[in-house]
Amino acid sequence: MVADYSVEGGQETVKQIKAKGGEAIFVAVDVSQAADVQKMIKTAIDKYGRLDILHNNAGIEGPLGPTESVSEADWEGVSSVNLKGVFLGSKYAIPQMLKQGGGVIINTASIAGLVGFADMPAYWASKGGIVLLTKTMALEYAKKNIRVNCICPGAVKTPMLDRFTGSQPEAENLIREGAPWTDGASRKK
Numbered sequence: 190m191v192a193d194y195s196v197e198g199g200q201e202t203v204k205q206i207k208a209k210g211g212e213a214i215f216v217a218v219d220v221s222q223a224a225d226v227q228k229m230i231k232t233a234i235d236k237y238g239r240l241d242i243l244h245n246n247a248g249i250e251g252p253l254g255p256t257e258s259v260s261e262a263d264w265e266g267v268s269s270v271n272l273k274g275v276f277l278g279s280k281y282a283i284p285q286m287l288k289q290g291g292g293v294i295i296n297t298a299s300i301a302g303l304v305g306f307a308d309m310p311a312y313w314a315s316k317g318g319i320v321l322l323t324k325t326m327a328l329e330y331a332k333k334n335i336r337v338n339c340i341c342p343g344a345v346k347t348p349m350l351d352r353f354t355g356s357q358p359e360a361e362n363l364i365r366e367g368a369p370w371t372d373g374a375s376r377k378k
C-alpha cells in the first residue's frame with residue numbers, strides 16, 4: 190500500500206507497481222495527523238487482512254538556516270512530519286502487529302541522525318529523534334516479535350536533495366565529494 194501526502198505522486202507510484210505486474214492501492218495521508226494515520230492503517234488491514242511491514246519514510250527538510258533563524262512554525266512543521274509521523278504510524282500499527290503475532294517497522298532516519306550538521310536544526314534534530322525512538326521501540330517490542338530498525342542514508346538524489354542543492358552542479362559535486370565510495374569519476378563527466 191502506497192501512502193503519501195501527494196495524491197499525484199502516490200497514484201503514479203501505484204501505476205508503476207501495477208505496470209510491473211504488482212498489486213498496490215493508494216491512500217492519501219498526512220502522517221502528522223492522527224486521524225489520517227489511523228485511516229491509513231485501517232485501510233491496509235481492511236484490504237489485506239494484516240499488516241506485516243510499516244515503513245515510516247515521509248519527511249520534509251524545512252528551511253535552511255542557523256537555529257536563531259528558524260521560526261516556531263517551521264520547527265513544529267518539520268518535527269510533526271518527521272518525528273511525530275514516525276510515532277503515529279508506529280502507535281497505530283503496533284496493536285495489529287501484536288494481534289497477529291509480529292511485524293516489522295522500518296523508519297527512515299538519516300546519516301544526520303548519527304552525526305551533527307549545521308543549518309537545518311529542526312531536520313537534523315528530528316532525524317536524531319528517529320534514531321532514539323527506533324531504539325526505544327526495538328527494546329519495547331523485541332520480545333513480542335516486532336522488529337524495529339531505522340535506515341540512515343547519506344545523500345540520495347531525490348526531489349528533496351534537488352531542493353537542497355537547488356540542482357546546482359557545484360552543490361551536487363560537493364556532496365558527491367563527501368561520499369566515501371565516490372572516486373570522482375562521476376564528477377568529471
Ligand SMILES: NC(=O)c1ccc[n+]([C@@H]2O[C@H](COP(=O)([O-])OP(=O)(O)OC[C@H]3O[C@@H](n4cnc5c(N)ncnc54)[C@H](O)[C@@H]3O)[C@@H](O)[C@H]2O)c1
Nearest residue numbers: 193194195219220246247248299342343344345347348349
Ligand atoms: N534524499 C536524501 O539525500 C536523504 C538522505 C537521508 C534521509 N532521507 C530521508 O528519506 C526520506 C525520503 O526522502 P526523499 O529524499 O525521498 O524526499 P522527497 O521529498 O523526494 O520525498 C518525500 C515524500 O514524503 C512525502 N511527504 C511529505 N510530507 C508528508 C506528510 N506530511 N504526510 C505524508 N507524506 C508526506 C512527500 O509527498 C514525498 O513523496 C525522508 O524521511 C528523508 O528525510 C533523504
